[in-house]
Amino acid sequence: MAGEALTSVLAGFASAVLAYFVVVNGFQTALLASAGTALWRHRSRVWQEDQSPLLGSEVTPTISVLAPAHDEEATVAESVTALLTLSYPTLEVVLVNDGSADATLPTLIDTFELSPIHPIFEERVATKPVQGLYRSGIHPGLLVVDKVNGGKADALNAGLNCATGELVCAIDADTLIEPDALLRVVRPFLTRDDVVATGGTIRVANGSQIRGGRVVDARAPRRFLAGCQAVEYLRAFLFGRLGWNHLGGNLIISGAFGLFRRDAMLDAGGYVHDTVGEDMELVADLRRRGRDNGTASRVEFVPDPVAWTEVPETLRGLGRQRDRWQRGLADVLRRHRRLLANARYRGLGLVVFPYYVVVELLGPVVEALGVAAVLVGLALGAVDARFALLFVAVAYGWSLLLNLAALLLEECSYRRYHRATDLLVLLAWSVAEGIGYRQLTVVWRLRGLWHYLRGRTEWGAMSRRGFEVSPPYT
Amino acid sequence: MLTVEAATFAAVVSLLAARVCWRRARTAALRARLHAARTVLARALAGDETPSSLPRLPWKATVEVFADAARNVDVSARQALASFPAYDRLAARAERWCASRRWSRRRKGVRLLTILGAGGDAAARLLDDPRAEVRSEAAAWAVQHPTAPRIARLVEMLADDAHACRLVAQAALIRLGSRALEPLVRHLHQPDPAALVSALGVAARLPDASLRGPALAHRRHPDPAVRAGAARVLAAVGGDEAVDAVQQCLTDTNTAVRAAAAQGLGTLGHWPSAPSLADRLGDPAWQVRRAAGLALHRLGAPGRLYLQRALRDSDAFAADMAHQTLDLPEALAPGGETS
Numbered sequence: 001m002a003g004e005a006l007t008s009v010l011a012g013f014a015s016a017v018l019a020y021f022v023v024v025n026g027f028q029t030a031l032l033a034s035a036g037t038a039l040w041r042h043r044s045r046v047w048q049e050d051q052s053p054l055l056g057s058e059v060t061p062t063i064s065v066l067a068p069a070h071d072e073e074a075t076v077a078e079s080v081t082a083l084l085t086l087s088y089p090t091l092e093v094v095l096v097n098d099g100s101a102d103a104t105l106p107t108l109i110d111t112f113e114l115s116p117i118h119p120i121f122e123e124r125v126a127t128k129p130v131q132g133l134y135r136s137g138i139h140p141g142l143l144v145v146d147k148v149n150g151g152k153a154d155a156l157n158a159g160l161n162c163a164t165g166e167l168v169c170a171i172d173a174d175t176l177i178e179p180d181a182l183l184r185v186v187r188p189f190l191t192r193d194d195v196v197a198t199g200g201t202i203r204v205a206n207g208s209q210i211r212g213g214r215v216v217d218a219r220a221p222r223r224f225l226a227g228c229q230a231v232e233y234l235r236a237f238l239f240g241r242l243g244w245n246h247l248g249g250n251l252i253i254s255g256a257f258g259l260f261r262r263d264a265m266l267d268a269g270g271y272v273h274d275t276v277g278e279d280m281e282l283v284a285d286l287r288r289r290g291r292d293n294g295t296a297s298r299v300e301f302v303p304d305p306v307a308w309t310e311v312p313e314t315l316r317g318l319g320r321q322r323d324r325w326q327r328g329l330a331d332v333l334r335r336h337r338r339l340l341a342n343a344r345y346r347g348l349g350l351v352v353f354p355y356y357v358v359v360e361l362l363g364p365v366v367e368a369l370g371v372a373a374v375l376v377g378l379a380l381g382a383v384d385a386r387f388a389l390l391f392v393a394v395a396y397g398w399s400l401l402l403n404l405a406a407l408l409l410e411e412c413s414y415r416r417y418h419r420a421t422d423l424l425v426l427l428a429w430s431v432a433e434g435i436g437y438r439q440l441t442v443v444w445r446l447r448g449l450w451h452y453l454r455g456r457t458e459w460g461a462m463s464r465r466g467f468e469v470s471p472p473y474t
Numbered sequence: 475m476l477t478v479e480a481a482t483f484a485a486v487v488s489l490l491a492a493r494v495c496w497r498r499a500r501t502a503a504l505r506a507r508l509h510a511a512r513t514v515l516a517r518a519l520a521g522d523e524t525p526s527s528l529p530r531l532p533w534k535a536t537v538e539v540f541a542d543a544a545r546n547v548d549v550s551a552r553q554a555l556a557s558f559p560a561y562d563r564l565a566a567r568a569e570r571w572c573a574s575r576r577w578s579r580r581r582k583g584v585r586l587l588t589i590l591g592a593g594g595d596a597a598a599r600l601l602d603d604p605r606a607e608v609r610s611e612a613a614a615w616a617v618q619h620p621t622a623p624r625i626a627r628l629v630e631m632l633a634d635d636a637h638a639c640r641l642v643a644q645a646a647l648i649r650l651g652s653r654a655l656e657p658l659v660r661h662l663h664q665p666d667p668a669a670l671v672s673a674l675g676v677a678a679r680l681p682d683a684s685l686r687g688p689a690l691a692h693r694r695h696p697d698p699a700v701r702a703g704a705a706r707v708l709a710a711v712g713g714d715e716a717v718d719a720v721q722q723c724l725t726d727t728n729t730a731v732r733a734a735a736a737q738g739l740g741t742l743g744h745w746p747s748a749p750s751l752a753d754r755l756g757d758p759a760w761q762v763r764r765a766a767g768l769a770l771h772r773l774g775a776p777g778r779l780y781l782q783r784a785l786r787d788s789d790a791f792a793a794d795m796a797h798q799t800l801d802l803p804e805a806l807a808p809g810g811e812t813s
Contacts, residue, residue: 048537048589120795394475401479408490420494423490
């Protein structure tokens with residue numbers, strides 16, 4: 001009797017998992033279709049676009065790039081030089097030295113001939129004490145803020161207080177931005193006045209040739225973890241984020257490269273300190289406030305501005321990153337829970353937020369429970385083995401098709417990887433990604449949820465190999 | 475289901491492979507001709523009066539080489555490109571596109587005409603297109619082909635509902651300079667505050683005595699954004715009457731107007747305003763205190779005298795702002811700060 005009841009419970013659960021699978025993958029396919037259309041339109045919009053009038057225009061909004069740095073002595077000079085040479089007419093680079101214990105500040109002082117100043121800035125967002133401000137004698141657009149260590153969010157807030165641009169571009173210290181990325185990512189601000197934030201594509205730089213803080217030769221990563229992440233990033237940005245543009249808007253702008261209205265950020269109180277998902281929290285807050293106050297609330301993803309980042313290549317490093325991302329996601333969704341299914345917020349409340357709760361937050365739980373139920377069901381004979389195998393094969397195949405579609409979009413649009421061999425390598429990683437890597441990320445995300453429920457809030461150390469830097473041009 | 479997936483997988487991989495092969499073959503086939511075409515166009519732009527004929531290229535590649543060549547030279551130099559038959563073919567196609575029923579094609583058409591430095595009535599008509607994307611593109615074209623009616627239309631576009639059109643019209647009118655003044659002055663008499671703010675933004679960058687009258691008329695406008703815009707224009711234009719009006723704006727009820735007035739007096743370098751600016755160092759709004767401090771710094775010795783006096787001010791806010799301003803390095807003071 002008990003066995004029969006368990007069997008029917010397992011069968012019911014299996015049906016629920018099947019339904020979940022169909023809904024999630026159906027939505028992913030809808031995102032893909034939406035992204036395909038958006039990409040087509042975007043290509044038409046930028047056809048033979050000339051950016052030079054923007055460079056010489058007096059009405060182009062000013063941009064301040066906020067770059068937090070902590071113990072970056074080895075790379076800071078090159079990173080700042082790369083930022084200063086970005087194509088944009090009214091650019092200010094605000095580097096925030098977040099209490100580095102190494103020679104980051106002396107290196108900057110020597111390289112850029114910094115001299116201490118006491119500029120006038122209003123501390124609209126509270127931060128750890130600012131110890132000094134420096135202006136470069138050779139690059140008037142460079143401002144260095146030296147402050148007591150307070151973490152990335154605190155450093156960005158300090159930069160936000162000191163910045164003067166109408167728009168601020170928040171980046172990670174190890175992000176390599178393509179020279180014309182700012183001219184591209186600013187477009188939505190020039191065409192609509194209801195845009196509060198925009199984001200560009202993040203790509204994996206591991207394995208590529210880096211020179212002078214720029215990716216000079218994009219290569220597909222040859223190592224397993226980096227390769228799988230390259231495919232994952234392509235899928236997430238090229239059709240995930242782009243697809244959301246027409247399905248309720250994005251809830252995430254990557255902390256590695258995003259452009260925001262400074263006044264809206266200041267009104268929102270800047271980045272929140274007590275979360276590990278500060279970038280997502282800011283975007284959710286900006287969208288909610290915009291809707292509540294009837295001000296700018298649109299968040300747009302722009303596919304062609306590109307920033308390159310180094311992804312972790314060790315299981316330990318990647319596990320920590322995914323654990324942190326999941327904790328951040330859970331925290332942000334909890335903080336903004338009143339958006340859930342709230343018709344007042346239209347697409348954000350009715351589509352985007354529920355998707356993030358059901359798919360991104362609870363996805364790993366459902367997947368893990370599904371696997372466990374199938375195993376128990378197989379052991380008890382409640383689940384047909386052929387059906388279980390068929391289900392796994394279909395699930396893997398669907399995911400593989402989505403990966404391939406992302407590759408096809410890449411090949412038909414931006415083609416950052418010029419060699420056919422790189423495309424073949426990415427094809428191989430697309431096939432491999434669903435075997436082992438995907439399951440590992442489920443485990444790490446589950447661990448992140450567990451840690452979140454137990455109240456763990458630290459970032460965890462991130463270890464990276466460092467870019468393989470080519471010799472400088474002579 | 476698996477069969478469908480396998481078939482789709484095979485189809486996508488085949489598509490990907492075919493696309494890569496086609497791209498490689500096409501690149502290889504076109505490389506030499508593209509190089510030759512670029513060389514021919516570069517020679518023509520450099521003044522070679524008997525350039526060789528262009529190698530035959532697919533039309534997209536032709537657009538690409540003409541665009542590359544044309545973007546690096548001004549409109550008059552682009553006339554050298556007009557001697558090539560391919561130029562006429564591209565211009566004719568662009569004109570046809572300008573009349574297309576599809577708005578994205580009309581946008582492409584007018585953009586291509588902008589690149590080529592060509593076009594006439596077909597492009598000008600798009601200044602009144604129902605799609606904002608097309609209107610803004612046509613505005614960019616109109617800068618290269620300014621006539622009185624087109625400039626007047628650009629000025630009207632300052633009141634366009636679409637942000638993109640207003641922005642492009644502003645940039646276009648600033649580039650046109652004095653030719654835009656007359657319609658701009660007429661436009662400054664209209665009642666819509668949003669359109670006025672946009673127009674005053676352009677006027678502040680085209681300082682001319684003819685703008686003083688309309689700006690003075692708006693200094694008591696009920697909308698603070700208009701008053702702030704008027705203060706900026708008056709500060710840019712200058713003159714006794716304008717300076718008096720800007721000084722009065724220092725006591726406006728709105729923060730943005732007071733800050734714009736303080737900044738404007740600093741830009742003008744009007745040292746008799748130093749006492750009024752020093753009073754604003756104790757303003758309740760930080761932006762106004764900052765603007766007053768920087769303005770005093772820009773006034774030179776008289777301004778610094780008032781700042782040093784303010785260091786002993788009983789108002790702690792005024793003393794603090796004076797302290798911060800006096801700490802600014804000289805290099806940052808005149809024109810160095812951004813608002």
